[in-house]
Amino acid sequence: MTKDKVCLGAIVGVHGIRGEVKVKSFSEDEKNLTCYGVLSNEQGDKTFSLKIVGHSKELLRVKIEGVNDRNTAETLVGTGLYVNRDKLPSLDEEEFYHADLIGLEARGKDGSIVGKVNALYNFGAGDLIELKTVDGALEMLPFTKEFVPVINIKEQFIIVEMMHFAADEEGERNEG
Numbered sequence: 297m298t299k300d301k302v303c304l305g306a307i308v309g310v311h312g313i314r315g316e317v318k319v320k321s322f323s324e325d326e327k328n329l330t331c332y333g334v335l336s337n338e339q340g341d342k343t344f345s346l347k348i349v350g351h352s353k354e355l356l357r358v359k360i361e362g363v364n365d366r367n368t369a370e371t372l373v374g375t376g377l378y379v380n381r382d383k384l385p386s387l388d389e390e391e392f393y394h395a396d397l398i399g400l401e402a403r404g405k406d407g408s409i410v411g412k413v414n415a416l417y418n419f420g421a422g423d424l425i426e427l428k429t430v431d432g433a434l435e436m437l438p439f440t441k442e443f444v445p446v447i448n449i450k451e452q453f454i455i456v457e458m459m460h461f462a463a464d465e466e467g468e469r470n471e472g
Contacts (some may be wrong), residue, residue: 301378302395305329309371311352315363316354317372326356334379344377392449401453402427410456427456
């Protein structure tokens with residue numbers, strides 16, 4: 297992904313037979329999905345003019361101009377919806393977009409390099425940050441001040457508090 301685009305949402309399913317899609321919004325306010333004009337896919341070779349028409353549980357139901365049947369809508373599932381960063385409002389000193397974190401170096405509180413930020417997720421119980429550790433493993437941490445106390449976009453690093461687990465006598469993992 298290029299740093300000149302920010303992903304506002306993703307098409308995750310279809311609704312009905314008239315071409316509506318279900319969209320997971322990554323924006324603080326779901327209305328932001330349509331307030332920046334035409335969006336594009338990550339490559340920028342497809343554009344989408346969107347209209348929010350309702351909700352389907354925690355997802356938005358969206359009509360895309362020119363998509364009028366379920367078959368066409370199904371081909372779009374998995375597509376990210378991007379806006380050029382220059383269309384977004386400027387951020388305050390302590391603010392950032394999740395996209396700005398991807399690829400940042402993750403350091404322990406002692407300054408040691410732990411890995412890099414691989415992704416951010418929210419499965420409904422709060423944000424998680426995924427790190428690719430120096431040994432190649434993927435680790436997830438809650439994306440909270442407790443586990444990520446420092447985010448330094450300018451110097452391209454974060455500080456993380458890794459979770460440690462200890463095996464009990466039967467070999468099961470317990471948080472320790």
